[in-house]
Amino acid sequence: MRYDSVIQGTFLSRPNRFIAVVDILGREEKVHVKNTGRCRELLIPGVCVFLEKSRNPARKTAYSLIAVQKGDRLINMDSQAPNAAAWEYLLSGMSWIKPDLVQREKTYKDSRFDLYYEQAGKKGFIEVKGVTLEEDGVVLFPDAPTLRGLKHIKELENAACQGYEAEIWFIIQMENVRYFTPNIRMQPEFGQALKDAKGNGVKIHALWCHVTEDSMEVAGEVPVIL
Structure with missing residues (x-):
């Protein structure tokens, strides 16, 4: 973008x-x-x-x-940039998902997820979270308590249990970072919710971006430590 x-x-x-x-x-x-x-x-x-x-x-x-x-x-630190970058990455063919169909902002029950895709007969949702908080090369989310984020995680768990593919993409809005971890100092419940979601089939990815003064694009993946 x-x-x-x-x-x-x-x-x-x-x-x-x-x-x-x-x-x-x-x-x-x-x-x-x-x-x-x-x-x-x-x-x-x-x-x-x-x-x-x-x-x-x-x-x-x-x-x-x-x-x-x-x-x-x-x-x-543009909060709209992660969705745009994730959309471009999903369509680029560079990700592990090779979709036959992609839609933005798809409603599922009481939530609206950022991306919906279909691939080889499977249907999936992706929720995108932008990450701007960095400490000594470690990136964290959230930087403030988020009830909306907790709700999305629970709904993704539910979707995974119903047979959908379900993923959370943490789009890191910077480069040269070591790993991603939930900000348990800010919101312990968020970290626990991510652990529970992973245990129930939700895939969690952290993707760093190449950032310039006038652009941002997904460039690679970093480890997720829960």
Whole structure:
């Protein structure tokens, strides 16, 4: 996936979940934050950020914040990017799944999963989670408690028990990481739910991405430690 019209700026502050104040060529500008998560370890005053210019001249904010420099790592923090990257990866033929049919946002019971596919007579669901939290090369999810995430895991378990293929893809929005593990300090229940899901047939994958200032694509897999 690729962005258009990307420029560099310096992060100054975040008045609320949706808005950041960024210095762009010496001018303070309010920009849209494409991630409502906390991201406190990323959005630190003075860090370099990358912004995409909106094509809509009527929009209140002219730019969207899409990536941030954290030390020597460039981290994409656009919450819509993981789904787009997973979609492209699934269609590319590079993954272990070679689908005959792929659909986005398929409803199953009380949940709507990000991807649905059919392959050689089998039907499957994939739930995609974007990962931006990194500590010493280890990536973790979630960065805040998520009831929605727990619900998705339980529904995937149910689907697996009903004969569907069921997978969770943790899309790591950066490169050069060691492994993925659930953030049990933040939400122990999430880590336990992943263990239970794996035991009941849900496959769990962590996929790192090649990230540039204006693009992000799935590049490989890293170990998952539960």
